[in-house]
Amino acid sequence: MWTHTTAFLHYGSSGTYLPVKGNTAMATVTYDKASRIYPGTERPAVDALDLQIADGEFLVLVGPSGCGKSTSLRMLAGLEDVDAGSIWVGERDVTHVQPKDRDIAMVFQSYALYPHMTVADNMGFALKIAKVEKSTIRERVEAAAKILDLTEYLDRKPKALSGGQRQRVAMGRAIVRQPQVFLMDEPLSNLDAKLRVQTRTQIAALQRRLGTTTVYVTHDQVEALTMGDRIAVLKDGVLQQVGTPREMYDTPANVFVAGFIGSPAMNLSTFRVEDGHAIVGSARVPLEREVVAKMTAADNGDVVLGFRPESLDRVAPNTPGAVPVEVNVVEELGSDAFVYGNIPAPVATGKDVTVGGSGDVIVRVDPRDVPGKGETIWVTIRPNEQHVFSASTQQRLTPHAVKTAASGAIKA
């Protein structure tokens, strides 16, 4: 829909659109041990959240439903009280400031457009309420229109616009306010799959052009990986990890993040450790010395191993240490194919299988050589592509990042 994307990126980098980003103050966002405890509940909905968001950064809050991501966003917006700790925008403590005085804009997925008003008036009228001068309004509207590729439509009525253009007018309403921070709460949840992919790219590109600090909430980790400069994963109101998409993918801090980030999900199971090797069926996976050293008595001699689907190689059946996988489903995605199977013989030698389903395993296979349903394939684990976690604390033991074939495609 935005035909001139590349051109705008160029202009943006040359600074032509600086007037739109009128705020020169550093719009960082800081959660300082911020908690929200709903009246009548024991457990905090958000528990001592510590998070620094840099000026101009696109930060995605992601997690399963009920993890506290929306509550965190609304605390920043001023819609939820902060019961402990504080929230800062730049150098300013906004913990007890009313929403309208926070210089923050919630971006809605669908504003109403006023049919009898011009596109320019639709975008700018809210500034009149804020008593912004007429000439300034026109200036800001024009600048926003340029960025949104709407300049030639400014004097038309919404009726003359396509669906996508109308959506951009709605975005324009938020942009002309020139807030220090944009907030978006699952803005794509109403859209169908195809439009979602399109709009997600547009929002990310627009944010980059504007350079305005943005906090974005989603439950969809693919959205998080593709859009965010950094991702913060929450679970049960507690921040699990924050980092770039690549960091989250290559260095998940614990079993939960490992299982949550990445699609298809990482294979995770508990295995017994015998003299520096995890016992995976008939195979022995060597563990690094420092990893073994970090194990404690509470681990009971077990570790949790995680392998991405692309870290398993399909091999001949008689390969030493190969594990059989019975194919249940094959998912073909053009350049990739994934086998969803199960392992008939128990290979998880630890006490129990933790995350990733009941012994199910996902393997990336060559899309030109896809096995049939019901067939058995044999796989081995690529050396040094395992993530090791403590069986007792679930925390990461592997000290370094684990690069796989898919890592390169993910934003560093």
Added chain:
Amino acid sequence: MPHITGAADPALMELPWEIPLSAWPEDRIAALPRGLSRHVVRFVRHGANVLAVKETNREIAYREFEMLRGLERMDAPCVKAVAVVTQRRTPMGEELSAALVTEHLAFSLPYRALFSTALRKGTLNRLIDALSVLLVRLHLNGFYWGDVSLSNALFRRDASEFSAYLVDAETGELHERLTDGQRGYDVEIATTNIIGEILDLQANEDLDEGIDPFKIGERLESKYTKLWKALTETEVFDSNVPFHVSERVRHLNEMGFDVGELDMLSTPDGTGLRIRPKVVDAGFHSRRLMRLTGLDVQENQARRLLNDLDEFRAVHPDVADDEAFAAHEWLTSIFEPTVRAVPRELRGKLEPAQVFHEVLDHRWYLAEAANEDVPMPVATASYVKNVLPLRPDERAVLGRSLAEMTAELPALTDEVGTEFERRDPFENDNTYAWGEVPVPENAPPPQVQRVTTRVAPPERAPLSGELTQRRQRAEAAAAAEADDAEAAEETGF
């Protein structure tokens, strides 16, 4: 088979769920008002009622349904959720959106309908007042609206005021208790939306340019703040406490609120008492009238009816001691005969209680003109003959919210292309059904290239063309004949 959740109404099953809403047959549709929509919305005739059917995705439909039901349980003023319809499929097996079905509120008016007759500033102010009362009531119930606007509410005449009802709960959230931030933000959204709506009316010259939209926006905020304060403020008294308490309660009653619970707490130094209403319910007068007469009317109508009842007691000392007995006498000898005097064909104009209110007004004017009291039957007869027939029919005036209208403009992309015929969204615009004809826009509408299955009429040669061809054929034949004759000559015949 579609899956219907919610309604105990088997007749719902008979609606054509296997067809996209935008293509429902004419005979089902009650009206198709002007506008654009983020969802397709249609008003559908269903027995004696009108239903609003909105296509949306499943999760949103269920969520909004639950929310409306929750609000209904709390007796909040909102439309009634009827059902959610899922698992819709066309006969070809293609999946269709889920649908949320709500009941259209009888005698309610979308704000735009009030502007198609000359709108007085007073009316606009009363709409804003009604909306601020609605917002306070919703907030007291822990409901955060998220998209307050004139177009997301419906208005019913309520004596000389209006009362407002919530229509679109899609953006709403129900909380145990709202934070000040949530309330403040809701009011801010309301202000912005209302100013936008008024500017839009002015842009279309539906509203006098002299009205200042920004003042109207401020009015909402100040009305809201005042009412919220009156209902929730903590007061501290150190003397004559019983008097102050009863004053506070009386004041709230006058505003139409019942005080269910009052929080009283000694100040830390022990010399005073803090008082804060804990549970307040709207509908003080309507509940009282309901208890006395069984009439279910709106708050200001109830106030008016109760006043008339008091007057009735004053002039009928024989029944005055017993309030319940007096109420019964008043109901059978005053209220019911008045309402029954309205002929059947005029009953779609106004609700009975509203008719009664207007007859009382009419009676006052007649009495003033005649300089003596006019009995109720005379006033009623005059009203039914001279006033009521001129009133518009308001039983089912249908309109849609602006938000709903935001996507259904004739689109310029292929996104509306379906295998079904698309109806003209303006052809049955009931918002204007009893008002004036909409003024055509100055600029010609944009030329829209739409994907449709409408088969273009075959390219037919006009009749004159046919004649021309015939003549040409005849001339050619004649020429050929002449040629033949020439050729014959040449060959010596």
